[in-house]
Amino acid sequence: MESIEELAGRLREFAAERDWEQFHTPKNLAMALSGEVGELVAELQWLTPEQSVRVMDDPEAGARVRAELGDVFAYLTRLADVLGVDLLEAAADKMAEGALRYDAETYRGSARKAPPLRHTGTS
Amino acid sequence: MESIEELAGRLREFAAERDWEQFHTPKNLAMALSGEVGELVAELQWLTPEQSVRVMDDPEAGARVRAELGDVFAYLTRLADVLGVDLLEAAADKMAEGALRYDAETYRGSARKAPPLRHTGTS
Amino acid sequence: MESIEELAGRLREFAAERDWEQFHTPKNLAMALSGEVGELVAELQWLTPEQSVRVMDDPEAGARVRAELGDVFAYLTRLADVLGVDLLEAAADKMAEGALRYDAETYRGSARKAPPLRHTGTS
Amino acid sequence: MESIEELAGRLREFAAERDWEQFHTPKNLAMALSGEVGELVAELQWLTPEQSVRVMDDPEAGARVRAELGDVFAYLTRLADVLGVDLLEAAADKMAEGALRYDAETYRGSARKAPPLRHTGTS
Numbered sequence: 001m002e003s004i005e006e007l008a009g010r011l012r013e014f015a016a017e018r019d020w021e022q023f024h025t026p027k028n029l030a031m032a033l034s035g036e037v038g039e040l041v042a043e044l045q046w047l048t049p050e051q052s053v054r055v056m057d058d059p060e061a062g063a064r065v066r067a068e069l070g071d072v073f074a075y076l077t078r079l080a081d082v083l084g085v086d087l088l089e090a091a092a093d094k095m096a097e098g099a100l101r102y103d104a105e106t107y108r109g110s111a112r113k114a115p116p117l118r119h120t121g122t123s
Numbered sequence: 124m125e126s127i128e129e130l131a132g133r134l135r136e137f138a139a140e141r142d143w144e145q146f147h148t149p150k151n152l153a154m155a156l157s158g159e160v161g162e163l164v165a166e167l168q169w170l171t172p173e174q175s176v177r178v179m180d181d182p183e184a185g186a187r188v189r190a191e192l193g194d195v196f197a198y199l200t201r202l203a204d205v206l207g208v209d210l211l212e213a214a215a216d217k218m219a220e221g222a223l224r225y226d227a228e229t230y231r232g233s234a235r236k237a238p239p240l241r242h243t244g245t246s
Numbered sequence: 247m248e249s250i251e252e253l254a255g256r257l258r259e260f261a262a263e264r265d266w267e268q269f270h271t272p273k274n275l276a277m278a279l280s281g282e283v284g285e286l287v288a289e290l291q292w293l294t295p296e297q298s299v300r301v302m303d304d305p306e307a308g309a310r311v312r313a314e315l316g317d318v319f320a321y322l323t324r325l326a327d328v329l330g331v332d333l334l335e336a337a338a339d340k341m342a343e344g345a346l347r348y349d350a351e352t353y354r355g356s357a358r359k360a361p362p363l364r365h366t367g368t369s
Numbered sequence: 370m371e372s373i374e375e376l377a378g379r380l381r382e383f384a385a386e387r388d389w390e391q392f393h394t395p396k397n398l399a400m401a402l403s404g405e406v407g408e409l410v411a412e413l414q415w416l417t418p419e420q421s422v423r424v425m426d427d428p429e430a431g432a433r434v435r436a437e438l439g440d441v442f443a444y445l446t447r448l449a450d451v452l453g454v455d456l457l458e459a460a461a462d463k464m465a466e467g468a469l470r471y472d473a474e475t476y477r478g479s480a481r482k483a484p485p486l487r488h489t490g491t492s
Contacts, residue, residue, distance in 0.1 A: 001211040004127070010218060018225065019232035023292050026188075027167045027175035030160075031291035031396075033195075034403050037153075037160045038284015044150045045277035046269050049417065052150035056206055065149075069203055070213030072156075076199065077214065080192055083179055088124040090193030091200065095133060102141065109142035146415050150277075154414035157280050161407015168400035169392050171295065247457040250373070256464060264471065265478035272434075273413045273421035276406075279441075283399075283406045290396045298396035302452055311395075315449055316459030318402075322445065323460065326438055329425055334370040336439030337446065341379060348387065355388035 004088065008081040011074060029079040036075055040068035127211065131204040134197060152202040159198055163191035250334065254327040257320060275325040282321055286314040373457065377450040380443060398448040405444055409437040 001007055015021050043065050044052050056062040080087045124130055138144050166188050167175050179185040203210045247253055261267050289311050290298050302308040326333045370376055384390050412434050413421050425431040449456045 001215040003211070007211060007214055007218075010215075014218065014222070017227040018230050020230075022232075025172040025175050026178060027170060027172045027400075028291055030164050030167050030175075031287050031400060031403075034160050034164050034400075035284045035288035035291060037157050038281045038287070041153050041157050041277050041284070042281035044153050045274055045281060047150060049148040049150045052148050052153075053205075055149060056208075065206065066208050066213050067217060069199070069206070069208050069210060070215075070217035072199060073203075073210045074214040074217055076192070076195060080196075082176075083188065083192070085179075085189050085192050087192060087196045088126070088130060090189050091130055091197040092124040092133075092193075094190060094193035094197055095130075095137065099137070104140040107141050107143075151414055154273075154277060154280075154410050157277075158407045158411035158414060161404045161410070164400050164407070165404035168397055168404060247461040249457070253457060253460055253464075256461075260464065260468065263473040264476050266476075268478075271418040271421050272424060273416060273418045276410050276413050276421075280406050280410050283403050287399050287403050290399050293396060295394040295396045298394050298399075299451075301395060302454075311452065312454050312459050313463060315445070315452070315454050315456060316461075316463035318445060319449075319456045320460040320463055322438070322441060326442075328422075329434065329438070331425075331435050331438050333438060333442045334372070334376060336435050337376055337443040338370040338379075338439075340436060340439035340443055341376075341383065345383070350386040353387050353389075 004077055007074070007077050011078045012081060015078070024078065024082055026079060026083055029075060029082060033072065033075040033079060036068060036071040040065070040072055043068060127200055130197070130200050134201045135204060138201070147201065147205055149202060149206055152198060152205060156195065156198040156202060159191060159194040163188070163195055166191060250323055253320070253323050257324045258327060261324070270324065270328055272325060272329055275321060275328060279318065279321040279325060282314060282317040286311070286318055289314060373446055376443070376446050380447045381450060384447070393447065393451055395448060395452055398444060398451060402441065402444040402448060405437060405440040409434070409441055412437060 001010075015024055043061065044055065047055065055065055077087070080090075124133075138147055166184065167178065170178065178188055200210070203213075247256075261270055289307065290301065293301065301311055323333070326336075370379075384393055412430065413424065416424065424434055446456070449459075
């Protein structure tokens with residue numbers, strides 16, 4: 001697989017061959033995405049942050065995490081395709097916003113200075 | 124932005140410049156991804172499936188949905204990068220599995236024949 | 247089971263008997279809750295809103311939905327217990343806020359007047 | 370607030386006064402629940418497990434976590450009410466299953482022996 005466009009195209013065919021477009025509304029796909037992310041989170045829930053860093057060293061857990069990432073990405077790509085959103089552009093725009101909001105000088109090395117609701121750590 | 128690799132590289136720099144790698148464990152990033160997907164779902168929760176199909180026609184709602192997709196994709200890319208997983212390959216492998224599991228003949232046009240736990244509709 | 251307090255007490259014992267308190271940090275429990283909600287959402291993702299209203303009429307789907315609700319509530323109760331939060335009081339406080347924010351006169355029968363980000367429907 | 374039944378009754382009235390029953394399908398409410406859990410998870414995402422244990426000591430973060438728990442519980446109660454599910458019974462049934470599946474002797478103090486997909490920790 002070479003690109004997001006190729007993946008989107010293959011997912012489009014996959015749905016068309018099964019006449020599943022009727023189920024692939026943005027609402028339903030957002031729910032499916034949410035369910036897959038839940039499965040990914042479940043793989044990491046009892047691990048310490050340190051254990052989570054090494055999760056790919058465990059062949060079985062690593063394979064499960066990789067498979068869940070694949071599911072999440074497939075549903076995200078399908079949802080964006082159905083909505084006509086370019087994921088790379090949308091992410092780039094958000095990064096540009098983030099760069100303005102969290103300038104490197106102020107936020108370096110410290111989560112304490114971050115805005116209360118997000119990117120924050122009490123310590 | 125040309126590719127997932129380019130996005131991953133820019134997110135890596137973004138984190139490094141702020142010394143945020145310490146916060147970017149797979150466990151924490153999976154939580155952040157989950158939070159962003161929650162925001163995306165919230166945009167669509169009160170819409171009917173039909174309304175959700177037209178959500179991009181509303182400039183304000185459309186811009187919010189696009190921004191949430193950008194956030195979700197950015198965290199997913201960062202998480203996969205930290206874990207060393209190739210998202211396109213992982214999704215391709217899952218699609219190959221799905222093609223075997225849901226053959227087009229059996230599952231065409233009907234959610235009723237699908238396995239009980241997933242991809243199913245009672246009707 | 248008579249009350250949330252009783253459920254919380256039984257979950258406390260359950261964890262203590264297995265020496266699982268070490269895993270039951272708020273962070274881990276919030277992830278577990280998120281995973282269970284993902285499973286609940288997955289049960290409803292391909293249903294139309296109308297089908298979802300009748301989901302309990304299907305004995306198998308109904309049993310799965312009920313089981314997921316039980317899991318979600320168990321983790322929510324355990325998380326609140328570990329944090330020392332009274333769920334009924336916390337919900338009552340939020341309802342009081344909601345009553346001020348969404349007065350019945352203004353918001354009656356129409357999702358259009360609701361604030362753009364939440365409790366909203368485009369129609 | 371004395372009981373879940375009382376909360377459910379008040380939420381029922383709240384929805385009726387605003388003619389919001391039309392939006393409160395199980396599908397929509399599950400999405401709303403998922404969105405609220407996402408907000409709860411976001412409060413804890415950058416905290417270490419140890420910091421998350423002390424999150425209620427921080428008045429601002431503590432208030433936000435309590436408010437999110439209230440939102441999650443309100444939507445869960447409303448969803449269960451709409452579906453006709455008794456949350457305490459559903460949780461009790463799941464606990465009885467869990468007690469059989471995870472006997473205290475085998476699973477004591479160790480996440481390693483747990484089934485691979487759930488309640489597990491690699492170490």
